[in-house]
Amino acid sequence: MRGPCRVIQCYSLHSCSAECGMGIRTRGVLCLTNHISSLPLEGCGHERPTDSQVCNHGPCESRIEWFTAPWSQCSTECGSGSQQRAVVCLMKSDEGFNVMPPYECSSLDKPLNQQSCHLKPCGAMWYHTDWSACSKTCEGGFRVREVRCLSDDMLSSEGCEEELKPVEREECNPEPCVPHIDENCRDKYFNCNVVVQARLCVYDYYKTTCCSSCTRVAHRQSQHRALS
Structure with missing residues (x-):
């Protein structure tokens, strides 16, 4: 009795793997008998058809597009937060990708670079x-x-x-107070030491007329309070 016939069945080639430039087209190749059972490809002899071929749709034109990085983790461990991602304007060509200024992609809809995220409720x-x-x-x-x-x-x-x-x-603000000393702060009277001894520096008039003496005593008092 004659054995089953063995034939090779080829499927249609898939579309090219690249939209432009060099790519590859693939197809399925099977070795079948007349009983529609599959055999190893070697069972059909040595004239096996190729299952792939090179394709070329011509050189790629430079193309501007937005590139988005993956989203970051949510900014919070629970409840509502936000996520960020980098959005970059790129020029794609045969040589690869080049980063471009954002205005180069201004005619395209820019993807979001931030969005809200919601995790499990935080509770109180x-x-x-x-x-x-x-x-x-x-x-x-x-x-x-x-x-x-x-x-x-x-x-x-x-x-x-x-x-x-x-x-x-x-x-x-635990630091001691340091009075501001004006360069023009001078005593206008020779007896300002009496004003200090009489504790009259609390009055604005004597603070002005005996500015230097009253400022010095105020500074000494603040240092004393800081040490006590």
């Missing part, structure tokens, strides 16, 4: 305002801020851990 968390201004510019003051426990929908909650609560008040 402590939130605080910025610190207020310090109550004093020197010699120790304090500043305050508001601290509140809020739920995911920004409503007041009692679900926060008390030991994690941020402080609401802290000391600030």
Whole structure:
């Protein structure tokens, strides 16, 4: 009895792998019997058709396009945050890619470089305002801020851990006060030492007429307070 006939079946070539320039077209090649069973390609003899060929649609024209990098991780570990990515204007040619100024791609729709992201709910968390201004510019003051426990929908909650609560008040500007000494600050009277001894420097008139003496004593007093 005669054995089954063996034939090679070739499928149509796929489209070229490159839109321009050199590329490759591929196709499937099978060795079949008349019973439509597949055999190794070697079973059909040595005249195996090629399963790929070179293709060329001509040289690539330089093309401007936006390139986007992968998105960054979400800026927060829970709740709502944001993601960023680099968006660059590139020129594509046979030689590769060149970075171009953004205005070169101005005729194209620029992809977003930032988007919102949403992770699992955070649950109740402590939130605080910025610190207020310090109550004093020197010699120790304090500043305050508001601290509140809020739920995911920004409503007041009692679900926060008390030991994690941020402080609401802290000391600030502990350095001693150094009086500003004006170069034109001079005593206008010869007996300004009497003004100092009489503790009259608290009055604006004597601060002006005995400027140098009153400034020196104020400076000594601030240094004494800082050391005590």
